[in-house]
Amino acid sequence: MDKRQIIEWDKDDVDIMRFMKMDCLALGMLSCMKRGFNMLEERTGDKYDLATVPQDDDPTYEMIQKADTLGTFQIESRAQMSMLPRLKPAKFYDLVIQVAIVRPGPIQGDMVHPYLRRRDKKEDEHYPKEELRGVLGKTLGVPLFQEQAMRVAIECAGFSPGKADQLRRAMATFKNVGTISKFRQDLIDGMVARGYEQEFAERIFKQLEGFGSYGFPESHAASFALIAYASSWLKCHHPDIFCTALLNSQPMGFYAPAQIVRDARDHGVEVRPVCVNNSRFDCTLEPTGKRDTNGRERYAVRLGMRLVKGLSNKHAADIVAGRQDRAFASVDDLWRRAGAPAAALVCLAEADAFLPSLSLARREALWAIKALRDEPLPLFAAAASRENAVVDELQEPAVALRPMTDGGEVVQDYGHVGLTLREHPMTFLRRDLSRRRIVTCAEAVRVRDGTWLETAGLVLVRQRPGSAKGVIFMTLEDETGIANAVLWVNTFEKYRRVVLSAGMVGIYGKIQREGEVVHLVAHRLADLSEALASVGERNRAFPLPHGRGDEFHHGMPPEDHRTIRKHPPATVDDEDDVERIKVISRNFH
Numbered sequence: 001m002d003k004r005q006i007i008e009w010d011k012d013d014v015d016i017m018r019f020m021k022m023d024c025l026a027l028g029m030l031s032c033m034k035r036g037f038n039m040l041e042e043r044t045g046d047k048y049d050l051a052t053v054p055q056d057d058d059p060t061y062e063m064i065q066k067a068d069t070l071g072t073f074q075i076e077s078r079a080q081m082s083m084l085p086r087l088k089p090a091k092f093y094d095l096v097i098q099v100a101i102v103r104p105g106p107i108q109g110d111m112v113h114p115y116l117r118r119r120d121k122k123e124d125e126h127y128p129k130e131e132l133r134g135v136l137g138k139t140l141g142v143p144l145f146q147e148q149a150m151r152v153a154i155e156c157a158g159f160s161p162g163k164a165d166q167l168r169r170a171m172a173t174f175k176n177v178g179t180i181s182k183f184r185q186d187l188i189d190g191m192v193a194r195g196y197e198q199e200f201a202e203r204i205f206k207q208l209e210g211f212g213s214y215g216f217p218e219s220h221a222a223s224f225a226l227i228a229y230a231s232s233w234l235k236c237h238h239p240d241i242f243c244t245a246l247l248n249s250q251p252m253g254f255y256a257p258a259q260i261v262r263d264a265r266d267h268g269v270e271v272r273p274v275c276v277n278n279s280r281f282d283c284t285l286e287p288t289g290k291r292d293t294n295g296r297e298r299y300a301v302r303l304g305m306r307l308v309k310g311l312s313n314k315h316a317a318d319i320v321a322g323r324q325d326r327a328f329a330s331v332d333d334l335w336r337r338a339g340a341p342a343a344a345l346v347c348l349a350e351a352d353a354f355l356p357s358l359s360l361a362r363r364e365a366l367w368a369i370k371a372l373r374d375e376p377l378p379l380f381a382a383a384a385s386r387e388n389a390v391v392d393e394l395q396e397p398a399v400a401l402r403p404m405t406d407g408g409e410v411v412q413d414y415g416h417v418g419l420t421l422r423e424h425p426m427t428f429l430r431r432d433l434s435r436r437r438i439v440t441c442a443e444a445v446r447v448r449d450g451t452w453l454e455t456a457g458l459v460l461v462r463q464r465p466g467s468a469k470g471v472i473f474m475t476l477e478d479e480t481g482i483a484n485a486v487l488w489v490n491t492f493e494k495y496r497r498v499v500l501s502a503g504m505v506g507i508y509g510k511i512q513r514e515g516e517v518v519h520l521v522a523h524r525l526a527d528l529s530e531a532l533a534s535v536g537e538r539n540r541a542f543p544l545p546h547g548r549g550d551e552f553h554h555g556m557p558p559e560d561h562r563t564i565r566k567h568p569p570a571t572v573d574d575e576d577d578v579e580r581i582k583v584i585s586r587n588f589h
Contacts, residue, residue: 015169028252029073029227036234036245039285043241043299053230060229060236061090066516070263071246072231074099074224076254078463078473078484085516086116093138095225100144100216115142128196131155142207145218149208153183156204157190167208184209239267240285240299247283248304254461257307258419259477270300273421274308275356276334276348277327281305281316308351309416315344327357331368342372350416352409362412363401407538424479426457428538429531438506442480444520449513455483455520456506456528462499472499474522476507485509485520495525504532 014021037048063069065088067081075084075095079102089095101112117123118140125141127133135151136143143149150168153159159167167183184205191201235242243264247257255263261271270288272278278286283304290298305316322328322338331354335345348354349365360368404412407428413420426433430440433456444455457476464472472487485507492499499505506526512519 027073027227028249029231032245032249032252033227033230033234035248036238036241039241039244040234040238043285050226050230053233055229056091057233057236060233063236064089064095064232069232069235070255071242071253071260072235073227075228075232077102078254078461078475082484082517082519083112086514087119092225092229095229096218096221097139097144099224099228100218100221115140115144118142128200129156129194143204145216145221147218152204152208153187153190156194156196157187158194159186159190235267239264240269240301243269243271244283244285244301247301248306256418256460258414259460261301261303261419261421262477264301270298271421272300272302273356274303274305274348274351274353274417276319276353277323277357278302279305279353280320281313283307303417305348305353307417307419308347308353309418311344311347311351315340319344319348330358331360331365332372335369335372342369345369345372347416350412352413352417361401362404362409367401405537405539407535411536424477425532425535426478428535430479432531433506440480441476441478441483444483444511445481445518447511449511451511452509452523453511453520454506454508456504456526457483458504458532459502474499474505474507476505483520484518485522486512487522487525491522491525498525498527502527502529504528 009019011021033050041047064075064084067084069075069081069084074080075098080098083098083102087094087098087101089098097115101115114123118125127136127141132141132152132155135148135155139145139148143152146168150164153164153167154161163186167187170183187205187208188198188201191204192198231242234245243260246253246260250257265271272286279302281304283306284302285299286302288298288300292298305311305319306313308316318340319334319338322334322340328334328337331345331349334340335342346366346369349360349362349369352362354360354365355362358365406423407425410420410422410425410428413422414425436454438454438456441455441457444453447453455476455478457478459474460477460482461475462472463474464470470489470492472492474485474487476483476485487495487499502525504527506528507520507522508524508526509520509522512521
């Protein structure tokens, strides 16, 4: 901004000078919500922002209680999703608590389980004095927020406001863990002097001490809860808009575009592939000509060219500008009218963007691009300029290119777009996995508590929270859904290489069910990355396997897929070169 001056200050110096300090958080979800609200206004004429989103919406809270929150703000992590069916938020303040309670502070301060037991009426709230009820009544007698800790210190232990603020700063620090302990004796002595039991005072301090790792102010939790609710409302009522806005705001959140798209499709949203004649740089919405049960027109999400690996925004803009008058009729037509270099067209061909409107498969499009030159021949350029028309391509003999395998198409999708709208990679391995008695993720989460089983999937997320004492949480995905696994420290150390590097794993373990929350507690892990590497060689349909003695009755069957190939072929021809599927896992600490 013209004439703006910025002076950098250390935050502690700001406190010493008694300046007002405000934290401005650059949250990606704010950009996502702005995009979503703009699309909603364009479609319906209704103008929304965070302050005007309809409150107390029952369908939204029902969705949240089922932990159907992939892509939403704050409540999409593994820990949050596990807590939602237990806490069952039904009003806004429940979300404020939900955001604050799944934090290292409350977990280490042993506040989570007492709160849940009291919320479920399994434990009585305990207030030795009425003044404590006034401080902790909203959170059922459990201190969850920094403001409550300050009020406990002032009203129950006799701290001055200045000393209570020192306590707050000790709780708020990220780095100086342990500084809160210097207030221990003062707080306990102050509470005992005012008639509280020594044991109760020590328990209160232990809970407050948990804030030394990371305590949440109530105002911060309320702000986050508002964004969490608004993003959930948009997902609940307009999943197509939510998906589009989320894709256009990447990278952000726990999940990659592949999982965002899959979740949208699970919610009935039609997703259309990248197309040279229909896609813009950003993902967009297209009318489908159909209506939902409420009579509203349904829209499909058209994937944008932003998802195409290696394609710049400028070249995408050139392509969009080049088709303003009429759609492209061929690869050559696009190249001449858009002026995009052949390298940009290769990116689009590898992303299969010529298939939807030009019916050119990857190999056919790449073959057509090989005939192009980035410097047009003078004769053709002059003819095109004079006639103001597209020069017909030279008539070349038709070339019959061998089609790619179904699995090869999926591998290419992941490699060049980061997701696929075709079959899930695990579909091609399911028969082999079933022979090994490896069940699907959907089957795994349906069985009863205590069942031992083995499941397998692509590794979506690895998470090692600082408050979990070394425990690793993994999220696996197959063609049926996701499964959540827990790895205790000993298991992690034994299978460290597999956990940290494998793109696909098999996990044998015991199902642990608590209400609607299901985890697979891992006992043994297997690296199935080589099996995943074989996807590119496979087709969707397999012949039914014959017994060895049946081969002469029914003819020799094709390659026997009774076992998962441990290694891909040592050498293949250049034309048949098979790429390995690239699955992007997200790791959080």
